[in-house]
Amino acid sequence: MMGTVAKPTIGIIGTGAIGGFYGVMLARAGFDVHFLLRSEFSAVAEHGLRVDSAPHGVLTLNPVQAYSDAQDMPPCDWLLVGAKTTSNADLAPAILQAAAPSAKVLLLQNGLDVEDSLRALLPDSLHVLGGLCYICVHREAPGVITHQALGAVHVGYHSGPADGPARSAIVEEGVGLFRSAGLDSQAMANLHQARWQKLVWNIPYNGLSVLLGASTTPLMADADSRELVKALMAEVVQGAVACGHDVPAGYAEHLFMVTEKMPDYWPSMYHDYLHKRPLELAAIYARPLAAAKAAGCEMPRIEALYRSLSFIDRRNT
């Protein structure tokens, strides 16, 4: 599908676990990938990037086209944003500097409406897309990423100059990037609905990892935390339905079973907590709670979890 056109230039905005993993996979697949880094620039410029991947083995990229300033980056056709949602509004200047005309900005992030604050700061000529990553990955050390399992990216169009068939073509182009790198990828017809569905996993496991100091295996081994996970999942599904989204029958049960079969996993929020970074509470909790409430749906367990996490976050950072 990509054969007759020049391969796009790709920029990675925020080279953490997600940005680093997908950037390395795309670079190794032959794409021209440029990495924007902040605190880890020197380490990566000197030693490159390394992904210790359970399914793929040790994958290295050295030298890395690494940048500490977006104005030094070439114009990128695709910008993959792997930064935390808590900094989205601050990313606009870097994105504008690194974006080719009509660039596609793909946010590889969890949470609801994470594109909105950034969208408002970008010109109408840029396309904004959302990507949902189904992957167990974390940053082990500067420039070193541990990839435990999975890897799929689902891509949907958020907003921009394209409509109708042009949107679909852009989404398919994004899907094609990941597939070219050997990764599963699918187009999402409804990004907002897909974000709600992803929350069925993120809301219980991210929050409980911090609240209970527990990774997925102990959470799935205890009768009470299992019931709590199920109850939280059920509230997310109720919220999604109240907001007008169909959730496939048995979807929560499916995610529950998938998690039982996953390797033991610490969700990203736990790593944020451990490193005293702000937790992604607005994207993963506050916005879904507000959206559900506006649709007349209370999610009391999620609200209690959110308030508990807010208290913890404020003491931690």
Place this chain on the structure above:
Amino acid sequence: MMGTVAKPTIGIIGTGAIGGFYGVMLARAGFDVHFLLRSEFSAVAEHGLRVDSAPHGVLTLNPVQAYSDAQDMPPCDWLLVGAKTTSNADLAPAILQAAAPSAKVLLLQNGLDVEDSLRALLPDSLHVLGGLCYICVHREAPGVITHQALGAVHVGYHSGPADGPARSAIVEEGVGLFRSAGLDSQAMANLHQARWQKLVWNIPYNGLSVLLGASTTPLMADADSRELVKALMAEVVQGAVACGHDVPAGYAEHLFMVTEKMPDYWPSMYHDYLHKRPLELAAIYARPLAAAKAAGCEMPRIEALYRSLSFIDRRNT
């Protein structure tokens, strides 16, 4: 009121913070008080008991009539049980050994229906009463108790051979004991309802102290934990009402304001957690949840808190 009758002999079953404080206060008021101890027997037999009381100053009792075995205790007219609810069923043999005929067994404990398991193991000739302690107190070291504030005990009749006026007389006798020691005390007409009301405080603050690792002052200083406390209190009130109990209008708001004015306080459940003792989850959470559910009332935030605490408790002990 007590002038013309012999002062009753009092036994303290479980000389922790609560048993120790009230035992010392009663002994200093001239009552014949006998203390049953386990791990701290030697320390107390040797050094006595000391209460460092913010309102009353340093109160010492030395020598202490201390026992490591209930069969050595004299027959007691009143037995004040200060042990944890988690051990109630195990206390029956000691209580039987220390009880005078027609003794009154007063459980100074929080939670719902804490008398039931013990009641079933005691002969019908014994009176069982419940006492609710409004006090900020904790065990500082073996035989050393810190008393920060308050001290009232409310007394109600649970079950036994007395009925009608005889019940009231026994409750008034209990109230009189505490008043003789300079403490506020009141009779409760409906013990079960009073236990529900006390839960309006215990359910939020005990659980959140463990879940969030926070004492009352930080919990009352943060906007999110304040809202969480209020929401949990509201659920307890709903549960109580569903179970047929009136809760005075503004009762939760009153407790909220009282807590704002209290000295910074770590609830007893936090101390239990810290010392890896089993948490009183059945008395304070599971039974109220089951009672409310049987009355058709869900308490989702309390249920989430209970399941979280159950997970924590299982990993802690």
